[in-house]
Amino acid sequence: MKELEIALEQLQSTIVLHVIGAVDSNTAPELQQALLRATEGPTGGVELDLAKVSYMSSAGLRALLLAAKALQKRGERLALLNVPPQILNVLNLTGFTTFIDVKP
Amino acid sequence: MTIKTQTLLMVTLLLVVTIFATAGVVVWGSRRGLLAESETQGLVIARLLARSAAFGAQVTSDVEKAIGEQMIVEATIAAHLVALAEAAGVGAKELNRRLKQIADDTVLDEIWITDERGHAYLRNITDVDFTFSPDRERQPQAHAFWPLLTGKNKTVVQDARQREIDTQIFKYVGVAGVDKPRIVQVGYHANMLRQLQQSMGLTRLVNQLVSEGSVIAIRVLDKNMITVEYAEKLLDKKLPEPSESNLADWRKLVSEGRSESSLEASLLKVVAPIGEEGGELKDGAILVTLPTDHVQAAIQNRIRLAMVVSGLVLLLGSMIAIFGANTISRPIAELTEMTRRIAGGDFTQRINIRAKNEIGALAVSFNEMTRRLNESIEHLKETTAAKERIESELQIAHEIQMSMVPKIFPPFPDRSEFDIFAALVPAKEVGGDLYDFFFIDDDHLCFAVADVSGKGVPASLFMAVTKTLFRATAGNGGTPGEILARLNTDICRDNESCMFVTFFCGILNIRTGQVDYSNGGHNLPYYLHRDGVSPLESLGGRALGLVEQSPYAAGRMVLRPGEALLLYTDGVTEAMDLSKTLYSDERLEQFLGNNRGAAARQIIGDLISDVRHFAGDAPQSDDITILALHYFGTTKKMTEPVEIKLHNKLPELASASQALAEFGRQHGLPDSVLHDLNLALGEILTNIIFYGYTDSGEHEITVRLSIEPGEMRVEVEDDGQPFNPLEAPEVDTTKPLEDRAVGGLGVHLVRKLTDGLEYQRHAGKNLLVMTKHLR
Numbered sequence: 001m002k003e004l005e006i007a008l009e010q011l012q013s014t015i016v017l018h019v020i021g022a023v024d025s026n027t028a029p030e031l032q033q034a035l036l037r038a039t040e041g042p043t044g045g046v047e048l049d050l051a052k053v054s055y056m057s058s059a060g061l062r063a064l065l066l067a068a069k070a071l072q073k074r075g076e077r078l079a080l081l082n083v084p085p086q087i088l089n090v091l092n093l094t095g096f097t098t099f100i101d102v103k104p
Numbered sequence: 105m106t107i108k109t110q111t112l113l114m115v116t117l118l119l120v121v122t123i124f125a126t127a128g129v130v131v132w133g134s135r136r137g138l139l140a141e142s143e144t145q146g147l148v149i150a151r152l153l154a155r156s157a158a159f160g161a162q163v164t165s166d167v168e169k170a171i172g173e174q175m176i177v178e179a180t181i182a183a184h185l186v187a188l189a190e191a192a193g194v195g196a197k198e199l200n201r202r203l204k205q206i207a208d209d210t211v212l213d214e215i216w217i218t219d220e221r222g223h224a225y226l227r228n229i230t231d232v233d234f235t236f237s238p239d240r241e242r243q244p245q246a247h248a249f250w251p252l253l254t255g256k257n258k259t260v261v262q263d264a265r266q267r268e269i270d271t272q273i274f275k276y277v278g279v280a281g282v283d284k285p286r287i288v289q290v291g292y293h294a295n296m297l298r299q300l301q302q303s304m305g306l307t308r309l310v311n312q313l314v315s316e317g318s319v320i321a322i323r324v325l326d327k328n329m330i331t332v333e334y335a336e337k338l339l340d341k342k343l344p345e346p347s348e349s350n351l352a353d354w355r356k357l358v359s360e361g362r363s364e365s366s367l368e369a370s371l372l373k374v375v376a377p378i379g380e381e382g383g384e385l386k387d388g389a390i391l392v393t394l395p396t397d398h399v400q401a402a403i404q405n406r407i408r409l410a411m412v413v414s415g416l417v418l419l420l421g422s423m424i425a426i427f428g429a430n431t432i433s434r435p436i437a438e439l440t441e442m443t444r445r446i447a448g449g450d451f452t453q454r455i456n457i458r459a460k461n462e463i464g465a466l467a468v469s470f471n472e473m474t475r476r477l478n479e480s481i482e483h484l485k486e487t488t489a490a491k492e493r494i495e496s497e498l499q500i501a502h503e504i505q506m507s508m509v510p511k512i513f514p515p516f517p518d519r520s521e522f523d524i525f526a527a528l529v530p531a532k533e534v535g536g537d538l539y540d541f542f543f544i545d546d547d548h549l550c551f552a553v554a555d556v557s558g559k560g561v562p563a564s565l566f567m568a569v570t571k572t573l574f575r576a577t578a579g580n581g582g583t584p585g586e587i588l589a590r591l592n593t594d595i596c597r598d599n600e601s602c603m604f605v606t607f608f609c610g611i612l613n614i615r616t617g618q619v620d621y622s623n624g625g626h627n628l629p630y631y632l633h634r635d636g637v638s639p640l641e642s643l644g645g646r647a648l649g650l651v652e653q654s655p656y657a658a659g660r661m662v663l664r665p666g667e668a669l670l671l672y673t674d675g676v677t678e679a680m681d682l683s684k685t686l687y688s689d690e691r692l693e694q695f696l697g698n699n700r701g702a703a704a705r706q707i708i709g710d711l712i713s714d715v716r717h718f719a720g721d722a723p724q725s726d727d728i729t730i731l732a733l734h735y736f737g738t739t740k741k742m743t744e745p746v747e748i749k750l751h752n753k754l755p756e757l758a759s760a761s762q763a764l765a766e767f768g769r770q771h772g773l774p775d776s777v778l779h780d781l782n783l784a785l786g787e788i789l790t791n792i793i794f795y796g797y798t799d800s801g802e803h804e805i806t807v808r809l810s811i812e813p814g815e816m817r818v819e820v821e822d823d824g825q826p827f828n829p830l831e832a833p834e835v836d837t838t839k840p841l842e843d844r845a846v847g848g849l850g851v852h853l854v855r856k857l858t859d860g861l862e863y864q865r866h867a868g869k870n871l872l873v874m875t876k877h878l879r
Contacts, residue, residue: 022761025790026754055761055779057786058850065846072841086779093856094849095837 006034014045020052028059035067046071051082061094068099077101108433115425119418127410134406138399143365146374150390154378156309168297172261175277179290186217187283196225203228214291220284222253236287249278252287264294310335320393327387329355354389370396435463451478498533505534505564508571517746518770521614525704526731535727536563537673538571547615550578553671553731554607566603584609584622585658596652604649608671617663617735622656624648632668632700637693665737675728679715682722687715704732745810752793752803757786760807767809777876780857781818784874787850788820796824818874827870828863829854
């Protein structure tokens with residue numbers, strides 16, 4: 001089974017997670033763990049680079065939702081970078097774009 | 105009950121029994137002794153009494169006789185005195201005064217002097233006027249003196265006896281008158297005699313013994329068993345009079361001259377006969393009643409003593425018994441404790457008993473047993489660990505081996521010219537069978553079935569080598585004969601283990617149906633044609649790995665549309681039932697004849713079932729491999745859906761995704777369609793795997809992919825709990841973040857990403873059909 005690769009990049013006040021692979025029920029727990037760890041800090045934003053993510057299932061969406069909720073508590077919003085069109089479609093269908101920023 | 109308690113109880117019981125028996129014997133013996141002593145005492149008393157009785161009677165009789173003679177003298181003097189006085193003219197009055205004076209001054213009590221008619225006109229007692237009469241009736245005592253008047257007797261001496269007038273005991277003696285017929289009688293109050301008799305004779309002795317001694321009662325009986333003397337101590341309760349049966353018993357004793365003693369109500373009765381020494385009482389009996397109080401008291405004393413001694417002995421014995429029991433039971437208790445610990449799984453226990461008896465020997469054996477047990481368990485642990493490791497390795501090997509043969513069917517869904525299906529069922533975890541098929545080029549399908557000699561791990565390794573070499577060799581082109589020749593050479597090289605493999609290889613031209621083939625000692629495949637079933641022509645090739653540079657002839661045949669080839673290994677025909685009967689070529693031929701029109705998957709599934717049914721409970725003896733190649737020809741269109749069987753495990757999602765991608769690629773479907781269906785399929789499968797089953801067992805999920813005009817169709821069938829995604833509640837996607845729930849997104853996506861969604865529940869299965877337009 002293909003593992004999910006997550007690379008962490010610490011910018012000045014933001015943590016950027018670069019994800020490679022497909023996020024399905026098997027791999028979503030990894031993403032969720034990485035995201036929640038990134039939101040543990042007291043301040044700063046979290047960005048998720050989905051350039052190399054081919055697929056994101058509802059399990060992945062749950063991870064995004066939990067991260068967004070965690071960030072909201074400290075007044076931040078989760079941001080997504082380089083979202084592929086199919087995943088953007090999924091985010092729109094589920095109304096996730098109302099609370100997650102999609103950056104070009 | 106513990107051994108210690110048992111030993112203690114046993115010893116104590118023994119002690120108690122011994123002590124009580126001894127005490128009983130001692131007490132009973134002493135009681136007997138004491139009673140015998142009392143009996144002797146009673147006998148002595150009885151004899152003494154018998155003798156005394158005789159002596160007393162004799163003395164009294166002698167004394168009375170002397171008194172009687174004296175009284176004759178007194179009466180005679182009185183007779184002369186009266187004769188003289190009356191001759192001298194002394195009056196009766198004066199005489200009576202003188203007589204009274206004599207009586208008053210001496211021990212003589214009465215003086216009676218009559219005239220010739222018996223009238224006692226002279227007497228010392230003036231106020232009684234008495235006249236003698238010969239009448240026996242009227243004067244039972246006095247009439248005896250009448251003969252003195254008649255001159256018949258000169259003297260009459262009467263024994264002392266009770267006077268009828270006042271019951272006083274008197275002795276009377278009379279003499280005849282000297283001057284004229286008269287009765288001159290003197291009376292003597294005989295109390296003295298009775299006193300004498302009492303002070304000297306039986307009566308006194310009896311009374312004295314009873315009043316002063318320890319004797320309770322004495323009864324003297326004459327020969328007629330009439331009581332002549334009896335005395336009894338004043339006690340609370342009077343003794344009973346002897347019964348007739350008592351008297352009879354005593355009579356019998358007397359006649360036998362035996363004495364006897366008996367114990368009656370705590371009284372000892374001794375009966376002794378009176379012998380010669382008893383004089384008048386000869387043949388009578390004496391009954392002496394003696395108390396047994398002293399016997400009882402003595403016995404009680406002895407009992408008390410016996411109890412004290414018994415108590416001491418018991419105490420001492422118990423202490424010794426406890427000590428002994430401890431000595432015996434301590435090692436046993438220790439052994440028991442050790443055994444319990446060992447039973448509890450602690451095999452490190454050692455017993456430290458150095459006794460030189462059986463228990464010591466047992467302890468040594470026990471330690472030895474524990475040591476061996478320990479060794480065995482260590483050994484078992486190692487063996488088990490090794491076995492588990494091997495089993496786990498074998499399982500991995502099985503998975504590796506299975507991954508070496510193509511197992512996704514249909515393998516070429518876009519090829520409508522033929523259908524191929526194969527199955528490999530190893531007898532053990534891993535086997536030496538092999539099948540393979542692949543396209544050499546667009547039109548030529550190479551297929552093969554092989555069987556390595558032997559089974560298990562060595563065979564499986566050899567199979568892996570063979571398969572690798574085969575792929576490499578076949579890739580270099582050539583006819584099947586050439587391929588087998590090269591493969592044989594490769595296998596023979598470095599074949600240290602001298603294993604060999606039978607190998608059938610064919611190449612199908614999918615446009616023409618022509619099959620070129622070659623055989624290296626393998627079972628000839630069956631040709632399933634319109635008229636029946638027949639094996640392919642034998643080409644006589646040798647198994648691979650035996651002889652280097654072996655030739656492999658080339659055969660050729662043509663499959664017409666609808667015809668099929670069935671390749672198999674001898675695991676099919678040599679499958680055995682419990683009675684070792686083989687499945688056999690005939691049975692296989694017959695089966696294929698009956699099923700020759702069936703689809704490749706169907707025929708293989710049914711054949712495996714038939715073989716298994718035939719074998720029954722017999723274990724599978726050899727690997728079973730079957731490959732069916734069904735030729736349709738170029739005219740047949742590919743309309744059948746692709747079917748994927750999955751298990752309810754998350755990693756299977758990847759297989760489904762992969763199959764879908766492959767399907768899409770083969771049909772040139774747009775990426776967006778594939779993405780959406782892939783996502784929807786993934787959600788549905790995840791749902792089924794997570795929530796569909798109430799048990800933890802393995803379930804099969806079937807996914808069918810098909811193309812319909814203008815749309816792609818994905819069917820998911822599972823035997824989980826009923827679940828209709830169409831009925832799931834809608835997710836409100838407009839809610840703010842804080843109100844958004846994490847659940848329900850999957851089904852929401854399925855609805856949104858598909859163009860059609862149908863659900864039905866049928867025969868215990870959920871069937872969900874998702875469609876997506878191909879625009």
